[in-house]
Amino acid sequence: MPEPLDERGEHLLRELAPQVLGAVIRRFHDFADAEDAVQEALVAAAVQWPEQGVPDNPRAWLIQVASRRMTDHVRSEMARRHRETVAAMQVEQLVAAPVIENETDQDDTLILLFMCCHPALTTSSAIALTLRAVGGLTTAEIANAFLVPEATMAQRISRAKQSIKASGVPFSLPTNEERAQRLRAVLHVLYLIFNEGYTSSAGPELQRLELSHEAIRLTRAVHNLLPDDGEVAGLLALMLLTDARRAARTGPDGELIPLTKQDRTLWDRKEISEGITLITAALRTEWIGAYQLQAAIAAVHDEAARAEDTDWPQILALYELLKRMSDNPMVMLNHAIATAMVHGPSAGLELLRALDADGRLAGHHRLDAVRAHLLEMAGDHEAAIAHYRTAAGRTTSLPERNYLVTQAARLRERNAAEEGENL
């Protein structure tokens, strides 16, 4: 068996994937087929480079191999359809054409992201296609990351490509008017990829591909292309500042450890300082968006050496801003927690009653979990136990269910012990 490609080689391949794909699409004008051809070229590189060494111009090598696949494909299609000599000769010319060293590699990555995160696609398709076409991951790697069979993921990707083909999106940057909206869709997909990786990093699933690092890499690439966009910088900062806590977030058995109980010496200082630098600069931009505010909140948490040092008044102020910007009930929920930390639990519980009336979080486990937490702060342990248990019955996350039932049990035992003392 040949040596697998080392980490540097893999990194190089993923870096080059969108550039190569862009070049091949420009030559052959067919996104779906070009994407397949580039995948084959990436696989060929992963097999051949460890044996033969990385070529002097790896990008040109990949473009050539992918183009050859494309030509083979076009040729067999033509042979099948027409068997015309003339057409075949045209293909020869295409093969012979020198590799076009275009100067728009940078734009290509952006164009591809805009295509893969097109609003016509379902979120799961957009995520899969982005990871393959822009991230350079194999279908097997993506399937493994989402715990679905490879055949299922292959179909999801192939259907996504068909949708793009059918929608007739040109391979070019969206117009200026469209751009802001389309960029939001791109950032949302990157955010979801990060979240999927970050939230599935517990216990036995540690072996899953590091989706969050993949999301950070892609967001970093977008940030390099659009350095002046505050929201791109904000999202990158949010990812780094959240990822920094990864090692402290779960215990030895994969159990969740809440922010206040984490061993902060395990936090990644390098990621924190990069995130803080990014968000500090991004907050100076003219327009402040939701990712920037969320990153600023994450930064305040990360700056506290101990949980009790957390600057809750500042976090509350940031949630006030965020609440004005978005009508998201989850933001209202987090705002209620910050309020409780600054003005006491009853002020927080008061806000939860407003959320009850709002109705959008009715039956959502997070509302019960937060209520349980605030009731515990207020000393109403019986009610807190009941809400922890309601929340446990409503969550669809196994580690969270375990966390919530453990919270309820802890309070129950504390109550029993206190009663024992009082006898």
Next chain:
Amino acid sequence: MKYILMMNCPKTGYDSFGAWPKKDIQSHIAFMQGLNKELRESGELVSAEGLADPKQAKLVRAGKDGTPITDGVFPEAKEYLAGYWIVDVESPEQAYAIAARASAAPGPGGKPINMPIEVRQVMSGPPEEFS
């Protein structure tokens, strides 16, 4: 989000299925295979399995030294799991729609069986912890 769609059948289900006319058995099987193929092609199928006749089933408990103690299926059980699908979809409604299609699988005379399909969400990894 992933859902398991559990197809339950009455205790007598396997025997009565065997008593269907050949044509009806074939069209039932073809329907199920078509459904699975379609779910695979739509990128939604995680897995699908049919289970053997419950007459073969055993209830197992650990004995004092950990050795398995097997027992037949309890006679009072009225329904058995006959098969299941695990699908990865974007919303619970999509899971319900797939369940409804499975429920309407053709039975004797090609009429839809409308059997009950129990739909349960599969627990995933930890929750999101942003902001």
